[in-house]
Amino acid sequence: MSEEHQLDVHYSTKMEPLRGLHAFTRMIAFALPLVVAIVIILTFQLLPSRYQLNEGDVARLNIKSPQKVSFISQIKTKEERDRAEETVGPVFVPINTVASQQRDNLLDIGKKIGDIRRESATVQQKRDTIKKMSGISLPDSVIDDILAFDEPTWRSTLNEAAVVLDGVMKEKISDKQVAEMKGKLPSLVGPGLSSAQAAAAIKLAESFVTPNQLVDEEATAKAKKAARDGVSPVRVTLERGEMILRDGDIVRPVDIEKLEAAGLRNPNLQWQDLLGTIVLAAILVASLTYYLHFFQSSTLANGRRLLLLALVITLPLLSAKLMMPGREFWAYLFLPTAAAAMLVSTLLSPQLAIVNTMLLSVMIGIITNFSLEMTTLSLVSGLVGTLGARRIERMHAFFVTGLVVAVANFAVIAGFELFSRDPEPSRFGLFLALAAINGALSAALAFGTFSFLGHIFGITTSLGLMELAHPTHPLFHRLLTDAPGTYHHSMVVANLAERAAQQIGADGLLCRVASYYHDVGKVVRPYFFIENQEGTNAHDQLDPKTSAQIIASHVKDGLELARRHSLPSKVHDIIEQHHGTHIVAYFYQQACQSAGVDAIDQQEFRYPGPRPQTREAGIVMLADSVEAVIRSSRDQSPEHIAYLVRKVVNDRLADGQLDECDVTLRDLDQVRNAFTTVLQGIFHPRIEYPETATLLPDPRSTRQIQGGWIDG
Secondary structure, eight states, X not given: OXXXXXXXXXXXXXXXXXXXXXXXXXXXXXXXXXXXXXXXXXXXXXXXXXXXXXXXXBOOSOEEOSSOEEEEOHHHHHHHHHHHHHTOOOOEEEOTTHXXXXXXXXXXXXXXXXXHHTSXXXXXXXXXXXXXXXXXXXXXXXXXXXXXXXXXXXXHHHHHHHHHHHHHHTSOOOTTSHHHHHHTGGGXXXXXXXXXXXXXXXXXXXXXXXXXXXXXXXXXXXXXXXXXXXXXXXXXXEOTTOEEEOTTOBOOXXXXXXXXXXXXXXXXXXXXXHHHHHHHHHHHHHHHHHHHHHHOHHHHTOHHHHHHHHHHHXXXXXXXXXXXXXXXHHHHHSOOHHHHHHHHHHHTXXXXXXXXXXXXXXXXXXXXXXXXXXXXXXXXXXXHHHHHTTTOXXXXXXXXXXXXXXXXXXXXHHHHHHTSSSOXXXXXXXXXXXXXXXXXXXXXXXXXXXXXXXXXXXXXXXXXXXXXTSTTSHHHHHHHHHOHHHHHHHHHHHHHHHHHHHHHTSOHHHHHHHHHHTTGGGGSSGGGSGGXXXXXXXXXXXXXXXXXXXXXXXXXXXXXXXXXXXXXXXXXXXXXXXXXXXXXHHHHHHHHHHHTSSOOOOGGGBOOOOOOOSHHHHHHHHHHHHHHHHHXXXXXOHHHHHHHHHHHHHHHHHTTTTTTSOOOHHHHHHHHHHHHHHHHHHTOOOOOOOOOOXXXXXXXXEEEETTEEEEO
């Protein structure tokens, strides 16, 4: 196995999430206070109570609405839908065979009565037998008449009963219409019958009048539901100063609804609501905490970042609780999710901003009485804000994001408005204005607070880095004037580091800016560094140990200058770590030669460290070392550059300088390729120009003016 491959195999590490008791303590310390804060915000009425009224109470004074409020009345909507449902009658399904079946039953009973009539029993015995027959009930007087009829009279009576039954069964008869249809039988009897025959025919037919259509329960339920759904939600508008209750009025449910919409009533706290809120808050915060543990362990390990995250959750939630309930238009205007998402995306990470947006959207849905519209609007607003602010490098980017948020908000609001049966066109203009104002407010809030929050919580922002990259920055300008060689070296290192960071998904802007300042400590004693020397080498008069200490001191001097000029903590870290604990090799070798030994104690010749802790610090270390080695090499051919780049990277790897930063072998391979490409572009071969010849003016293109020549 080659030495190079052995070095590659030597190193492969990944940052692991916090483990054990420390991780658990961190998670509890973050989650428990956050759950308590969320429960307090969601459950309790935070503004002072003015009216504590319940249904059936008597109002003791006149109560007016303090502002104009428009809301969907659940009570009135239910009343209107109930009324619409009551107007829908049952849906019937005809039974086509009932009429013929009942006629057959009548004739069958008639045949049995005819048989009884012909028996040789007494009249009383025949009467008793007919009375005991199932399927028919006849009065004694009618039975006596039937027994007294001669055969032709009985047959005509039975036939008339069948005709009468056929006539009434042609109608649509429900179970509620049977009695009504029996009442119509006398009008259907033919005029040729005697009164006794008519009465017998009516009673015979009456027993067989039955419903010939049944209620279709499923179709009836669908019809009632369609009627309910056809009723649009009833919107109630309270004008400013409108009377809600007068002194002496009995409080009705609709009055309580108005008081709550106007923010004038504190609802009684129910233990079920409190318990439900605790459960939901615990689930949401636990999900967020475990996300941090597994995917954002650096944030979980940073107390100030956890505090910032908690504030960006609780403060928007608090503002939503104070501004949104019962105020439809205010809810659209002061929706805080986009601003919160922009801040989290800019200050922490876009991935965490998405998780935070989902958590806030659920809780805002709870605040707005479980409104699907407000939950969706909050989610879309936050996601758009996150995507727009994922890489903010110019001030105007906040307001471009705010514009996109406004468009997305209007689209969601308009979509839900179109679900109503009769949308009002005039409302769309209002919604557009509200969405535009919300987008502008979100952008202004994020723009106005992100720098302040970043400074307070020690977070390096992209805009802050852009300001440091400007040549007019005092410390950057001092590097140019006091140590021009170091300045040029830093420019090349910045190009190398940025290209490499982009290749492996690290923060390219941070690498560039940190590279500008990584050697800024050299401005304290610039003449001790070879790139700033002009002929005389100050180290010629010093022993190797002293020279090594002076060289290593530029790290400490750089940190002092960084603190004095308030550079971000991430730049501090890279200044401190960009040499790690590597040895000052040149003076160490000199010391060994002076002592006449092969090796001496290396500790006095090493940089103080620590080793790079982040990918960005590791990249800057490698870029700094590679640039210095290539610059000092006489052979700058593409092949030799590639060899030196690989050698430098492998040397740092073998020395353990990359053991504590989150880079993999694949990352190192991409970093080497990026360095090689950039350096081969810088040191590419050039055509050797001949010595410049004296050029005489061409009389065809010039003219003489006052004894001189000027271009024509």
